[in-house]
Amino acid sequence: MSVRGCVAVVGVEYSKLAAQLKARVALAACVVGPFAFAAAMKAQSSVPEDTLFGRSVKESGFAVPLVVLGFAALWVFPVLASLVGGDVFSAEDRYGTWKTVLTRSRSRSEVFAGKVVTALGFSLLLVSVLALSSVAAGVLLIGSQPLISLSGVLLAPPHALTRVVLAWTTVVLPTCGLTAVAVLLSIATRSSVAGVGLPLIASLLMQLYAFVDGPEVIRQALITSAFGAWHGLLAEPPYYGPLVRGSMVSGVYLAICVLIAYRSLRQRDFAG
Amino acid sequence: MRRNRLPRSLIVIAAAATSCCGSSPITSARIEQSIEPTFANLVRVQVSWLKMPPMDASEFQVTASCRRQLSGSDAGAGDWVCTLRWQSPDFQTLRDTFDLFVTTDGCYTATAAGESLGGPRLRLSDGTEVRNLLYAFEGCFDTT
Numbered sequence: 542m543s544v545r546g547c548v549a550v551v552g553v554e555y556s557k558l559a560a561q562l563k564a565r566v567a568l569a570a571c572v573v574g575p576f577a578f579a580a581a582m583k584a585q586s587s588v589p590e591d592t593l594f595g596r597s598v599k600e601s602g603f604a605v606p607l608v609v610l611g612f613a614a615l616w617v618f619p620v621l622a623s624l625v626g627g628d629v630f631s632a633e634d635r636y637g638t639w640k641t642v643l644t645r646s647r648s649r650s651e652v653f654a655g656k657v658v659t660a661l662g663f664s665l666l667l668v669s670v671l672a673l674s675s676v677a678a679g680v681l682l683i684g685s686q687p688l689i690s691l692s693g694v695l696l697a698p699p700h701a702l703t704r705v706v707l708a709w710t711t712v713v714l715p716t717c718g719l720t721a722v723a724v725l726l727s728i729a730t731r732s733s734v735a736g737v738g739l740p741l742i743a744s745l746l747m748q749l750y751a752f753v754d755g756p757e758v759i760r761q762a763l764i765t766s767a768f769g770a771w772h773g774l775l776a777e778p779p780y781y782g783p784l785v786r787g788s789m790v791s792g793v794y795l796a797i798c799v800l801i802a803y804r805s806l807r808q809r810d811f812a813g
Numbered sequence: 814m815r816r817n818r819l820p821r822s823l824i825v826i827a828a829a830a831t832s833c834c835g836s837s838p839i840t841s842a843r844i845e846q847s848i849e850p851t852f853a854n855l856v857r858v859q860v861s862w863l864k865m866p867p868m869d870a871s872e873f874q875v876t877a878s879c880r881r882q883l884s885g886s887d888a889g890a891g892d893w894v895c896t897l898r899w900q901s902p903d904f905q906t907l908r909d910t911f912d913l914f915v916t917t918d919g920c921y922t923a924t925a926a927g928e929s930l931g932g933p934r935l936r937l938s939d940g941t942e943v944r945n946l947l948y949a950f951e952g953c954f955d956t957t
Contacts, residue, residue, distance in 0.1 A: 590922075590949070591922075593951055593953075596949065596950075596951070600944065689855070689946070691920075691951065691952050691953045692851050692952060693851040693852065693854030693855035693946070693952070695858050751916070751917050751918065753917075754839075754889045754891065754917060757838050757917075760918075761957070766918065769920075772919070772920055772953040773953070773955060775953070776952070776953055777850075777854070780954075782955045782957030783919075783956065783957055785957075
C-alpha cells in the first residue's frame, strides 16, 4: 500500500462526490441552516428555552453556534457522518463496480484507505462548514455581545469566541467515530440504506438511553454522549472529565470499526 | 472450554456494571456545588445590568440545599428542588426556591418557584427591558 495510491483513490472519490446532488445539498444546508435559524431567532419573540444557551440567543451572537451545536448533536451529526460513510463502499455494490475497481492498478488496501479518508474528510468538511456558518450567522445577525457561561460568568467576546471554537472542535472525534460505524455497516451490509440508516437509528437509540436514568457506565460508553462533552468547556472553571472520556470512547469506536471493516473487505470474495 | 468464554465474560461485565455504577453521579452535593457559584455569578451580572454598585460574587454568600423530588432515592436525573439562602445587595438574607430539571449528562435548568425574584423580564429605570437572569438559568457540572 502506498501513500500515492491512497491519494489517487481519494482524488477519484472526491470527484465522484462533487458530482453527487446529496453532497452539494448537504454542504448548502450546512451553510444556509444556521443563518435561517439566526434570522428566525431575530424575527420572533420566543427563544428555544429547552436548549442550553437558548435563553441567551437574542442577547449574544455567540450563543447561536452553541444552540446549533446542542441541536446538531441530536441528529444532524449522525446524518452528516453517515451520509458519505454509509454509502462510499456499498455504492460499488449498488452499481456492481467492485470488479472494475479492484482490477485497476490500486490494491484493495489502497482502495479501502482512500475511501475511508474520503468519508472522514467529507464528514469533517461538513462539520467545519456548519461551525463556521453558525459562528458567522451569530456574529453577523445577532452581534458579538459578551456571553453568559454555564457558570453565570460573563465572557468577553474574544474569550467567548475561543470557547465556542473549542466546543465545536470537541465534536470532531465523535463525528469520525460515527463515520467509521457507517463505513463498517456499509461494508458489512453492502447496502447504502443500511449504511446511512442504521447509524442514524443507533445514535437515536443511544440518545434515548440518555433520557433513561440507567447505569452511568453505559451512558459514557455511548458515542453520542461525547457530543455533549463540550459543556465542561463553557463552565467556570472548565472541567474536562466528560471530554477525556468521550474522546477515548470515540477513538475506540473509530479504531475498532475501521479495523473490522478492513478485515471484512480484505476477506470478501469478489470473484463469485 | 471456548464455548464457556462468552457467557462468563458477559457475567463479569454485568457484575461490573451493577456493582460500580449502581448509584447515579447526579447527587445533591454535586448540584449544590454547582448552583451556588452559578447563582452568585448571575446575581453579580444582574447587579451590573441594573446599574447598581458592583459587588463580588462571594459577597452574596449563597448556600444551596437540594433534594430530589422523587422520594426513595437521593441521587439521579430528573426533578430536583433547591432552596438558596443568600444575601441580597442591600444585605438582607433571602431564601428562594428553585425547581430544577437535571439531565443525565449533568446539566440543569433552574426556574424560580415563586415570584419573589420578579418575572422573566425586568424593566430598568431608563425604560429598557432585560432578561431576569435569576428567574430561569442553566448550568452544568462534571459527572465523571
